[in-house]
Amino acid sequence: MAKPAVVLIGADKGGVGKTTVARTLLDYLSNHQVQARAFDTETPRGTLKRFHPEITRVVDINYVPDQMQIFDTVHSTEAAVTVIDVRAGLLSSTLQALRDIGFIDAAKRGQITFVVLHILGPSIASLDEIAETAAYLGDAKYLMVKNFINNTHFFEWDEATYAAYFKRVPDAVEITVPKLVEMATEQVELASVPFATFVANKKQGGEGASYSFVLRGYVRHWLDQVWREYQRIGLLGFLEPRTAVRAAIMRPRAVLEAAEAT
Amino acid sequence: MSSRPARRGSPAPLYIVCSLLRGVGKTLLARLLIELHLIDGRDVAAFDLADEGPQLADYLSGIVTIADIGDPRGEMALFDRILAGNGAVTVIDLPHRALRSFFAITQKIGFFQEARRGGIEPLILFIVGQDPTSAKVYALLRRWLTAASLLPVRNKSEVRAQAAAATGDASMDGLDIAPLDFALRAQIDQLSFSFRALWQGDATYLAAAVEDDLLDWTGHAFVQLGKLERFLGSEGAPLGAAAARSSALVHRRRARRAAHWRRGPPEVAIDRSGNAIIAMLEQAGSRIAAAQVRIGELMTEVESTHERAIRAEAWLHLLESEIVDRLVVPPQGS
Numbered sequence: 001m002a003k004p005a006v007v008l009i010g011a012d013k014g015g016v017g018k019t020t021v022a023r024t025l026l027d028y029l030s031n032h033q034v035q036a037r038a039f040d041t042e043t044p045r046g047t048l049k050r051f052h053p054e055i056t057r058v059v060d061i062n063y064v065p066d067q068m069q070i071f072d073t074v075h076s077t078e079a080a081v082t083v084i085d086v087r088a089g090l091l092s093s094t095l096q097a098l099r100d101i102g103f104i105d106a107a108k109r110g111q112i113t114f115v116v117l118h119i120l121g122p123s124i125a126s127l128d129e130i131a132e133t134a135a136y137l138g139d140a141k142y143l144m145v146k147n148f149i150n151n152t153h154f155f156e157w158d159e160a161t162y163a164a165y166f167k168r169v170p171d172a173v174e175i176t177v178p179k180l181v182e183m184a185t186e187q188v189e190l191a192s193v194p195f196a197t198f199v200a201n202k203k204q205g206g207e208g209a210s211y212s213f214v215l216r217g218y219v220r221h222w223l224d225q226v227w228r229e230y231q232r233i234g235l236l237g238f239l240e241p242r243t244a245v246r247a248a249i250m251r252p253r254a255v256l257e258a259a260e261a262t
Numbered sequence: 263m264s265s266r267p268a269r270r271g272s273p274a275p276l277y278i279v280c281s282l283l284r285g286v287g288k289t290l291l292a293r294l295l296i297e298l299h300l301i302d303g304r305d306v307a308a309f310d311l312a313d314e315g316p317q318l319a320d321y322l323s324g325i326v327t328i329a330d331i332g333d334p335r336g337e338m339a340l341f342d343r344i345l346a347g348n349g350a351v352t353v354i355d356l357p358h359r360a361l362r363s364f365f366a367i368t369q370k371i372g373f374f375q376e377a378r379r380g381g382i383e384p385l386i387l388f389i390v391g392q393d394p395t396s397a398k399v400y401a402l403l404r405r406w407l408t409a410a411s412l413l414p415v416r417n418k419s420e421v422r423a424q425a426a427a428a429t430g431d432a433s434m435d436g437l438d439i440a441p442l443d444f445a446l447r448a449q450i451d452q453l454s455f456s457f458r459a460l461w462q463g464d465a466t467y468l469a470a471a472v473e474d475d476l477l478d479w480t481g482h483a484f485v486q487l488g489k490l491e492r493f494l495g496s497e498g499a500p501l502g503a504a505a506a507r508s509s510a511l512v513h514r515r516r517a518r519r520a521a522h523w524r525r526g527p528p529e530v531a532i533d534r535s536g537n538a539i540i541a542m543l544e545q546a547g548s549r550i551a552a553a554q555v556r557i558g559e560l561m562t563e564v565e566s567t568h569e570r571a572i573r574a575e576a577w578l579h580l581l582e583s584e585i586v587d588r589l590v591v592p593p594q595g596s
Contacts, residue, residue: 183334213345214338217371 005113005239010091012129016121017147022085027196037079041087095136104138114140134169142172148179184218273383280356281389287417292355297457305350318355374409384410
């Protein structure tokens with residue numbers, strides 16, 4: 001039986017695009033036929049649940065019964081990947097709680113694949129959180145996500161500051177999520193559907209929609225860029241290795257078929 | 263005007279007329295395309311992205327929509343509308359300034375692929391200009407835009423394009439628009455000129471010989487443009503009938519003139535170039551006269567303002583004297 005994977009997505013403050021990144025990940029997994037489930041800790045009303053209602057449950061990460069619902073079922077669930085959208089500001093405390101219940105040790109022992117997506121904001125306070133988070137990571141795969149929701153540079157123009165923060169965790173991997181045109185973002189918000197569903201011009205129930213082709217085109221282009229980042233770092237490979245192998249075998253055929261079609 | 267969509271089973275053409283330079287006949291080509299299809303009774307949607315005049319919309323207001331792709335809202339107004347076109351022929355007049363951003367957007371959102379899925383066949387008509395960069399850009403577009411057809415156009419009716427045609431890549435198969443002499447060009451450049459009116463015999467203000475020559479030139483251009491729909495895979499070509507009609511019209515008019523000459527003394531030969539020049543001079547004269555009137559008005563205004571300034575200065579002097587007398591110089595006896 002394949003090793004289950006748990007992905008924690010968090011940020012030190014709200015408004016950095018944490019749930020947006022979680023949505024792109026769920027779309028990526030769905031696109032690769034990887035069964036996933038999600039837990040939205042923005043209790044009582046979860047944002048993530050609005051976009052992926054069928055696979056998302058709203059929980060209180062500080063409530064023991066909800067903790068049991070998540071972590072006691074990691075091995076028994078049919079979903080290969082469990083995605084947890086951590087409420088803003090609670091990433092470090094959640095990691096601490098996971099350490100206290102032995103989850104980090106289980107990951108260290110190889111019983112679980114544990115990935116942390118840390119969504120960074122363009123502030124020193126946000127970058128300071130990197131070191132704080134790193135202290136609880138154990139053997140978790142640590143992904144620092146630079147989400148360009150505005151025109152920030154994440155201090156790339158200041159080499160010393162950039163190196164001081166982004167090189168702090170030796171095995172950390174950086175992911176860049178480019179900015180999506182604001183109108184397209186808003187249209188998807190209004191539609192309340194996953195990004196991939198919006199691109200396919202469908203509503204939540206699967207029936208046809210009439211979204212703007214231009215905005216769908218922008219979302220498609222942006223989602224492609226985000227997925228290429230996931231592909232570049234081999235995310236599928238450590239979340240669901242069997243699917244990654246199958247995807248690698250199928251990739252040349254897909255490229256050839258696309259070439260023949262043009 | 264009767265209208266009909268694309269021929270059943272044929273894709274609806276989307277023509278994008280563009281060039282790297284100004285003044286190479288892009289708008290003229292767009293006008294020909296639009297009016298040709300209107301003559302044929304087709305639905306036409308036209309968009310003008312130009313930002314300096316005279317623009318396509320100036321010639322064909324009521325048919326042409328001015329578009330601006332500077333923001334997503336403008337992009338949606340253009341591209342979403344084209345995709346919902348219901349089989350209409352679409353013509354886009356794309357200025358050199360918007361060339362890069364236009365094609366960058368179409369590539370990003372996959373516009374040409376979506377257009378083809380919806381039965382719209384995009385064809386980019388790239389007018390080769392004098393600048394040697396034109397050939398390089400053409401080659402670049404050819405490699406980059408795999409989802410749209412691309413055709414070079416040599417517009418010999420423009421002086422700049424004539425030079426380019428002489429130096430350009432003769433191996434490029436494309437369209438050739440015939441040279442146009444000065445007098446005929448002056449007629450076509452009038453904002454009031456209509457190829458449709460010419461074709462339907464409604465351009466009665468034209469001298470017969472001028473009309474004949476314009477019909478010949480237009481017929482030749484229409485035959486060239488008629489190749490486009492065969493290039494796009496449409497069944498039949500609307501311009502075969504149009505060109506034949508042109509020949510028939512010209513022959514009928516020549517026959518009528520010949521009959522008139524046989525009946526009585528020939529008309530005095532009219533120097534058509536001279537007429538065109540006279541028309542232009544008269545137009546220029548009217549504009550100069552209007553400018554002179556305006557200058558006169560402005561001079562009157564200046565004089566009036568000058569007089570007011572003189573009066574104001576006099577008042578100021580008076581006030582100054584009063585102030586000095588009453589406030590500065592002590593009153594007698596104090």
